[in-house]
Amino acid sequence: MTFVQFIDCKTENVEQLDRLMDDWVEATQGKRTATHSMVGQDRSDSTHVVEIVEFPSYEEAMKNSQLPETDRIFQELVAVCEETPTFTDLDVVRDDQLNKLVVSRFFEEVINANNLDAADGLCTSDYREHDPGLSSYDLDLAQAKQENSEIIAAFNPRITVESLIAEGDLVACRMTYQGRHTGTYKGLEPTGREFAGTAHATFRCQGGKIAEAWWNWDDLGVLRQLGAVEV
Numbered sequence: 001m002t003f004v005q006f007i008d009c010k011t012e013n014v015e016q017l018d019r020l021m022d023d024w025v026e027a028t029q030g031k032r033t034a035t036h037s038m039v040g041q042d043r044s045d046s047t048h049v050v051e052i053v054e055f056p057s058y059e060e061a062m063k064n065s066q067l068p069e070t071d072r073i074f075q076e077l078v079a080v081c082e083e084t085p086t087f088t089d090l091d092v093v094r095d096d097q098l099n100k101l102v103v104s105r106f107f108e109e110v111i112n113a114n115n116l117d118a119a120d121g122l123c124t125s126d127y128r129e130h131d132p133g134l135s136s137y138d139l140d141l142a143q144a145k146q147e148n149s150e151i152i153a154a155f156n157p158r159i160t161v162e163s164l165i166a167e168g169d170l171v172a173c174r175m176t177y178q179g180r181h182t183g184t185y186k187g188l189e190p191t192g193r194e195f196a197g198t199a200h201a202t203f204r205c206q207g208g209k210i211a212e213a214w215w216n217w218d219d220l221g222v223l224r225q226l227g228a229v230e231v
Contacts, residue, residue, distance in 0.1 A: 002095060003058040006088040007051040011081045014041065014049055020077055021051065027069040033060035047082070058091065099205040100164045103171045106203075106210060107159050114152055116145045124211045131215040154183035154190075155222075159199075171203045177217075181226050188228055195225040 011017055021039060025032075034053050042048035055061040064070055078084060102122060109118040119127075119141065129144035130137050139147070151157070157179035165172045178196040181188075197218040204212040223229045 001057060002092040003055045003061050004090045004092055005053045005061060008086045009049045009081050010047050010083050011049060012047055013080050016080045017049060020073055024073040028067055031067055033064040097166045099171050100166045102205060102208060102210060103203050107161055111159050116149050119145060122210055124206055124209045128212045133217060133219050154185035155179040155181055169205050173201045175199050191226050193226050195222050197221045
């Protein structure tokens with residue numbers, strides 16, 4: 001279970017506290033078990049600073065606290081604070097990364113369910129698609145739906161999402177795909193052959209919808225499997 005620790009500090013010397021965080025990151029390189037660190041400053045009280053540190057589990061957090069580097073930095077932290085920092089320990093019982101959810105729905109409802117109209121509810125009205133395999137590297141939603149419908153009709157692809165990573169308004173996806181060439185596409189007559197490959201995509205989300213997407217497929221690998229090009 002993911003574990004999060006909130007460290008509340010009161011200090012007039014926020015810059016020194018920030019430097020201590022940098023020192024800790026450098027000193028614990030290759031040793032720390034923390035996976036994510038964030039520092040926030042209270043808008044209504046500039047001396048109130050909260051550090052949020054994420055760990056894979058409580059046990060991993062305890063390993064981190066036992067590092068001599070962690071103890072040294074904490075003692076220096078206490079010295080720059082007006083009062084002893086307080087700790088809030090939280091077991092994460094729910095973690096919804098909402099941008100990842102909308103991207104997952106896009107794969108299942110639009111591509112795997114072969115329902116391109118579902119993209120209307122999952123993408124913004126000014127959605128832009130960037131894919132070197134399409135007619136332009138900058139397509140609007142209507143044109144992207146049209147061109148992708150031809151691909152889906154010809155190749156019947158199914159995508160498996162292997163991993164999703166979210167940061168800010170971006171979601172990066174690593175995926176595998178498979179399909180069968182059953183329809184004509186850009187003059188390439190159906191071969192009936194199965195194919196498989198790997199791909200990456202990055203999505204920019206806005207207001208709970210997908211506003212932009214960049215796609216990269218192993219097009220050459222697919223053409224080789226279909227016998228359209230020689231190895």
